[in-house]
Amino acid sequence: MTGAGTAATTRLEAELAELAGSVPDPELPVLTLTELGVMRGVRMCEDGHVEVTLTPTYTGCPAIEAMSADIERVLNDHGIPEVRVITVLAPAWSTDDISAEGRRKLAEFGIAPPRPHAAGGAVPLTLSVRCPNCGSTDTELLSRFSSTACKALRRCVTCREPFDHFKEL
């Protein structure tokens, strides 16, 4: 893996990581990239570039290009002229990488947060998912795939509202 961790992180790198990580997710703007858990590191390169390492939520996630452009713009605005954003796949991102604060914000935004899971495979869909509108645990699956690759569509049996569920990965 390229990025922080190959060498001790300097104070500047830590500051830049904080800046880059504060960029909102393009599709879930209530979350920052740090809260989503997709930031893998920031490194000053010898050629003067700042290299930011990201990991995609899904292999085909189209938001990664918008994220890269946003990070580049934010760092440019803070006086870093040369930014390079690279993506890595390993170790694979998991919904367990979403921070506690991120989960709270998702629920507040009306998206049921992912349930924590043990390693390996999809979580059985029979476990209850709490309705973000009324709090009922009596909810049903409408479709395993929803508005983006990372969400499933559910409906609350109690309040009848449909809602997105950030499905476990």
Added chain:
Amino acid sequence: MTGTDTTRDTTRDIPAAAALALGDDALILSHRLGEWAGHAPVLEEEVALANIALDLLGQARVLLSLTGDEDELAFLREERSFRNLQLVEQPNGDFAHTIARQLFFSLYQHELYGELALGDGPFAPLAAKAVKETAYHRDHAEQWTLRLGDGTPESRARMRAALDALWRYTGEMFQPVEGLGDLDWAALEARWLAAVTALLERAGLALPEGPRTGAWAAGAGRQGLHTEPFGRLLAEMQHLHRSHPGASW
């Protein structure tokens, strides 16, 4: 498909034949599933098929980029240079045909990626990532197979016909792909067959009879030999890029 992506999980030599085989499977099936846009039976299913297509396209981009320029490989190769399975190029047919194709392929891909993820070969990072996505594809296909098989006489007859029609393309999946290390293909095939058998039993459907390869030798798609519908798929997929080289959105 122009991206800023420079995926660098490995600096090891990439076996080109394997990257093309796995990448072409994902690319061509993604294109087929994309053809459902605007035609799926219900809105939720339209979204589901598009999401699965997007996952596959993401895998294809990573795999093809390992061995060359993704756009050139996708849009400028001739039919004989594609290494995908003949299964994935088969037309969508009715919804049951699409589900049968999804069932056979996603079970295969899930087992294969699961194996590759365990090793430390050049495809392990992608496989470890994609196996989690294919778990959902597999679940989607399994749920629909159960629903159609255990549904009305009409849905059952269509599912049965679809499984029978595509059965002859399933033998090819287990022809060893060069460059994937010492995979036990026979064991992979045994696990696939056991999973298909168990699921069809639950769905009240008989395992198709007949050979699992066509009149041609097994492994034909992997050698660049394709079925008649593939030419038309390529024409549609490639014509814009070929007509307007360098065009971008």
